Amino acid sequence: MRGDGRVLVSSGRRAGALFLALLFGLLAAAACALVAARVAGADEVRAGQTAFVDVQAATLWTEPYQARPDVDRPSLSNPTGLTSWASRMTGSQKGWLIGKTQTQALYGEPVRxxxxxxxxxxxxxxxxxxxxNRAGYPGWVPMAQLSTQSGTAIGGREFVQVVKKHALLYDDRALSRVDHSVSFGTRLAVTGRAAGKVRVESPKGDDDWMDLRAVEVYTSAAQIRERSKPTPLKVAQRAAMFRGTPYIWGGTSSYGLDCSGFTYQVYRSFGINLPRDAQDQRDAGRAVGGSRVKGDLLFFGPSPSNITHVAMYYGDGKIVHAPYGASRVVVEDLRSSGRMSSYQGTRRYL
Structure with a gap:
């Protein structure tokens, strides 16, 4: 019996050694493939540079190499697959993102x-x-999702802002060859025009075409508020456009939103740049002591200094918001939402 036992132990050790060798080999191959993809498909990125997001939306992570290689792969690649990422995750898989993802930056957006x-x-x-961080909202992104082409910066140039939930970029002026889609709120520099179309510059410096009906054209960020003329009704109507959008912790794109990312993007589209997080949005607004109007933001949490959720007043006693539990942006009755027990006030920004 002891002899049989030693043979089994020895065989088991050899099998274990072979398994470890195979595992390390696979990990090394994966690392090499990742590095090769990085070298072949991305610009050199160095600290101190300004870079530009080269995917639909770059997800910023709390730590590097923190993402799950299987579940989160669509959010890490270039191009990304954010629609499939949001739709394929289970509730528990989405819940895992809490504290792991920080925010998102949209296609063409400059980052430091x-x-x-x-x-x-x-x-x-x-x-x-x-x-x-005084430089802006911080987090980690794969370098392959960034471009360092300095000509991409909007600077003082004319630019478009996407005002549809999604917009398409085309390779040709005839708008017949789709390159990829971009999110609401995406801003890109204008390089030319044609009837009903606009040519824009990609983060890599290439030209793409867009349908003018999907965008608004401005010459400066300050002009957005002046020309869009935000009203309570306009803000609420634009917010309602996102009904059904998936909830993603840290999301600021129309492929997936969290509660404050939702309110941030809606107001930003009117030239009103709120802070990114719910607590800071509450602190930045004017307190509302009387009746609420459409577009007001309602805040919830254990205390005024510990805000955990924000919703927008939609009118007629309803709110439009991106609640974690509902998994999608919804319009619902405030009283029956079950949130009034943690209500911490209303703020106004118009």
Whole structure:
């Protein structure tokens, strides 16, 4: 019996050694493939640079290499597959993202590179105000999702802002060859026009075409509020356009939104740049002591200094919001939403 036992132990050790060798070989191959993809498909990214998001929306992670290789792969690639990422995750898989993802930056959006680690870059999004970092909202993204083409910056140039839930970029002026879709709120520099169409510059410096009906054209960020003339009704109507959009922790794109990412993007589209997070949005608004109007933001949480949710007043006692539990943006009755027990006030921004 002891002899048989030693043979089994020895065989088991050899099998275990072979398994470990195979595992390390696979990991090494995967690492090499990732590095090769990085070298072949992305610009060199260094700390101190300004880079530009080269995917539909770059998800910023709390730590590098934190994402799940299987579940989160569609959010890490270039191009991304954000629609499939949001639709395929179970409730528990979405819940895992809490505290792991920070925010998102849209296609063409400039980011400041703070640090690098392997094939990851720690960046800050200047347009997203936060006390977390003076440079902008911080987090880690795969370098392959960034471009360092300096000509991409809008600067003082004319630009488009997407005002549909999604818009298509085309390779040709005839709008017959679709390149990919982009999110509501995406801003890209204009390089030319044709009847009912506009040519825009991609983060890589190439030209794409868009249907003018999907965008608004501006010459400066300050002009957005002046020309869009936001009213309570307009803000609420634009917010309702997102009904059915999936909930994603940290989401700011129309492929997936969290509660404050939703309110941030709606107001930003009217030239009103709220802070990124719900607590800071509450602190930035004017307190509403009387009747609510459409577009007002309602805040919820254990205390005024611990806000955990934000919703927009839709009118007639209803709110439109991106609640974690509902998994999608919904319009519902405020009283029956079950949230009034944690209500911490209403704020106004118009």
């Amino acid at each position: 590179v703070l640090d690098t680690y392997g094939v990851w870059a720690r960046v800050a999004v200047p347009s997203q105000r936060t006390p977390k």
